Amino acid sequence: MRDRVRLRFLIFGIAVLFLLTATMIILVAGPQGQANAPAGGQRGGEGRGRGRGAPNPLLSQPAPRLPDGTVNLGRVPGELGIWQLPYITNMGDRSRAVGAPPAPARGEGAARGGRGGGQIGGGEGTAGGGQRGGAPSEPWIPFQPWAAAFYNYNSLNNSKYDPEGYCLPPGGPRLFATPYPMEIIQQPELKRIIFILEGGTRVWREIHMDGRSHAKADAIKGETWLGDSVGHWEGDTLVVDVVGFNEGTWLDYFGHPHTNQLHVVERFTRPNKGTLHYEATIDDPGAYTKPWTVAWDIPWGANAELQEYICQENNAYLNRLTDDFGQPIIGGK
Amino acid sequence: MKIRVLAVLVLAMVVASAMPVLAHHSFAAEFDTTKPVNLVGVVTKVEWMNPHTYFYIDVKDAETGQVTNWACEMGSPNGLTRQGWTRNTLHIGLVVTMEGTRAKDGSNRANARNVLVDGKKLGAASSEGVTP
Numbered sequence: 001m002r003d004r005v006r007l008r009f010l011i012f013g014i015a016v017l018f019l020l021t022a023t024m025i026i027l028v029a030g031p032q033g034q035a036n037a038p039a040g041g042q043r044g045g046e047g048r049g050r051g052r053g054a055p056n057p058l059l060s061q062p063a064p065r066l067p068d069g070t071v072n073l074g075r076v077p078g079e080l081g082i083w084q085l086p087y088i089t090n091m092g093d094r095s096r097a098v099g100a101p102p103a104p105a106r107g108e109g110a111a112r113g114g115r116g117g118g119q120i121g122g123g124e125g126t127a128g129g130g131q132r133g134g135a136p137s138e139p140w141i142p143f144q145p146w147a148a149a150f151y152n153y154n155s156l157n158n159s160k161y162d163p164e165g166y167c168l169p170p171g172g173p174r175l176f177a178t179p180y181p182m183e184i185i186q187q188p189e190l191k192r193i194i195f196i197l198e199g200g201t202r203v204w205r206e207i208h209m210d211g212r213s214h215a216k217a218d219a220i221k222g223e224t225w226l227g228d229s230v231g232h233w234e235g236d237t238l239v240v241d242v243v244g245f246n247e248g249t250w251l252d253y254f255g256h257p258h259t260n261q262l263h264v265v266e267r268f269t270r271p272n273k274g275t276l277h278y279e280a281t282i283d284d285p286g287a288y289t290k291p292w293t294v295a296w297d298i299p300w301g302a303n304a305e306l307q308e309y310i311c312q313e314n315n316a317y318l319n320r321l322t323d324d325f326g327q328p329i330i331g332g333k
Numbered sequence: 334m335k336i337r338v339l340a341v342l343v344l345a346m347v348v349a350s351a352m353p354v355l356a357h358h359s360f361a362a363e364f365d366t367t368k369p370v371n372l373v374g375v376v377t378k379v380e381w382m383n384p385h386t387y388f389y390i391d392v393k394d395a396e397t398g399q400v401t402n403w404a405c406e407m408g409s410p411n412g413l414t415r416q417g418w419t420r421n422t423l424h425i426g427l428v429v430t431m432e433g434t435r436a437k438d439g440s441n442r443a444n445a446r447n448v449l450v451d452g453k454k455l456g457a458a459s460s461e462g463v464t465p
Contacts, residue, residue, distance in 0.1 A: 157362065158359045158360075158361035158362045159359045159362070160359045160362035162358065162359055164357065164358070165357065165358035165359060167357075167384065180411065198411065253359075307410075307411035307414060307415075308410075308411060309383055309384075309409055309410075309411045310383050311357065311383050311384045311409075312383070313382050313383040313384070314380070314382040314383065314384075314385070315384060316385065316387075317357070317358045317363065317384075317385075320363070320438070
């Protein structure tokens with residue numbers, strides 16, 4: 001009898017947990033409609049004054065264009081502005097795969113105002129940590145077994161070994177999911193596009209638009225943190241093909257891994273003046289059994305500018321970081 | 334019925350505790366979300382540095398009179414600037430109130446969520462307020 005009661009409690013407990021998880025996914029993935037609000041931590045510029053839900057006039061204005069007619073992914077002359085990159089902690093939540101939680105509708109901001117930006121993807125402090133579901137909670141992600149195990153490990157230890165905690169750059173699509181602003185500078189006359197990022201350890205990326213092929217993989221720097229990017233326009237979509245990543249980064253804070261076989265195809269569009277839509281197909285046969293795609297919107301922060309962020313200045317976190325046996329990572333025996 | 338109320342309460346707690354987030358490093362690995370800490374103290378040192386600004390406050394125990402120095406972690410200067418902070422917001426000798434989360438290792442270190450300066454509440458650009 002007692003066992004039966006216990007069993008009933010157990011089943012009830014599991015049901016409540018399941019319900020909580022499902023509700024949380026809906027809660028965190030749902031209300032992201034405020035494209036006008038800046039990403040978490042990126043207050044400033046135009047976003048500050050506007051209330052949640054107030055219409056953003058930029059969303060009804062067409063994307064600006066360069067004199068040659070190409071879509072302008074950056075500022076227009078006489079105006080300031082930056083892309084307010086959202087904080088997406090889990091690419092699994094942004095997957096377009098069957099079975100994945102619904103992605104926010106196109107045209108909606110990926111970021112929410114104020115503290116909202118921080119909760120996208122579930123947030124790391126969920127229930128005090130230690131309750132992330134790992135690979136079993138993301139059956140739509142085509143993990144290789146080792147990648148699932150790696151991901152589970154990162155889930156259990158709250159991503160304490162995240163390379164970004166070491167002030168290393170974000171990996172692949174994570175560059176646009178680390179919540180510091182970005183600018184895109186198009187130089188058609190030089191056949192290149194430059195991304196400059198305040199965060200992600202203040203990095204920049206050059207997209208070669210001159211029709212060249214990828215750098216040779218056997219170059220000494222054939223494997224780099226940000227990879228080798230070549231791009232072209234398909235109508236109003238900028239398509240960027242990236243290979244040549246090293247294995248020093250993760251795809252996200254939650255710890256989806258990748259290998260040096262990672263091949264990312266990115267698609268950037270600007271459906272209106274206030275939105276940059278980003279899509280990335282992650283093709284890494286070293287870590288996943290098939291390609292998978294993530295997507296989100298990045299809101300424009302008018303009147304705002306980049307600032308300095310030098311992560312390496314005083315990374316005290318590393319001095320306190322211990323390994324699984326409690327020994328210090330830095331300065332240990 | 335009771336169970337339903339309980340479920341709603343539990344849900345509210347889980348959602349509330351899902352708030353703290355840092356972009357730079359793992360929040361949950363360093364801070365104990367079940368240990369909120371509110372402190373009133375006198376500023377003894379300020380370090381406007383990346384990836385985290387720190388300020389230190391002397392906190393006096395109301396009963397014993399014993400003074401303890403606490404290290405309070407905030408976001409980086411770029412995030413703080415966007416939240417309205419300037420170099421003059423904090424200075425040595427100023428009395429401030431800090432709302433945050435205590436370090437897991439039990440040391441006198443906390444992640445600041447908000448700081449009250451001269452009656453004005455400022456987000457600390459790190460955890461619950463607005464990310465990094």
